[in-house]
Amino acid sequence: MPRSDEAQAFFVAVYEAIQEVPYGKVTSYGHIAKLAGYPTRPRQVGVALKHLPDDQSAKFNNSNVPWQRVINAQGVISQREITSGMTRQADVLRDEGVAVDTDRQGQMSVDFKEFGWFPRVLPSREGEDDGDEDEEEEDDE
DNA sequence: GTTTTGACTAGGT
DNA sequence: CACCTAGCCAAAA
Numbered sequence: 001m002p003r004s005d006e007a008q009a010f011f012v013a014v015y016e017a018i019q020e021v022p023y024g025k026v027t028s029y030g031h032i033a034k035l036a037g038y039p040t041r042p043r044q045v046g047v048a049l050k051h052l053p054d055d056q057s058a059k060f061n062n063s064n065v066p067w068q069r070v071i072n073a074q075g076v077i078s079q080r081e082i083t084s085g086m087t088r089q090a091d092v093l094r095d096e097g098v099a100v101d102t103d104r105q106g107q108m109s110v111d112f113k114e115f116g117w118f119p120r121v122l123p124s125r126e127g128e129d130d131g132d133e134d135e136e137e138e139d140d141e
Numbered sequence: 142g143t144t145t146t147g148a149c150t151a152g153g154t
Numbered sequence: 155c156a157c158c159t160a161g162c163c164a165a166a167a
Contacts, residue, residue, distance in 0.1 A: 079148075082148095
């Protein structure tokens with residue numbers, strides 16, 4: 001629970017933005033920040049998620065906010081204090097049909113190209129030179 | 142009160 | 155490509 005009203009407003013904006021992420025897709029903290037109207041605070045998005053209530057009776061909680069669809073701009077599930085949380089996130093994503101690959105360093109990455117929400121959050125614009133790019137869908141803003 | 146931390150990012154070296 | 159830095163700002167210490 002945020003202490004100030006201001007922070008609470010931010011939390012709410014973030015949670016609502018996250019609820020817009022479609023099933024089976026992922027997006028970045030930065031993109032959520034922009035969508036919520038606070039383009040300079042991707043970091044605080046992480047804070048909001050960290051404090052997402054488990055309490056199912058709360059207006060926003062870990063079952064009505066698809067927290068698992070938010071990963072970092074590099075397409076990787078961010079490391080956090082509670083390591084098991086990462087595993088759980090990967091698990092839930094796979095359950096949605098999102099392919100999560102774990103590399104040697106224990107980094108769990110998602111192929112943004114295939115599962116990214118908005119194309120503009122792609123970490124890099126590879127493949128545009130040879131035209132294998134699968135082009136974007138449309139979005140609204 | 143003040144200081145440190147951190148589920149981030151874009152840009153610079 | 156691998157690091158480093160500066161912004162960021164709510165929580166926790």
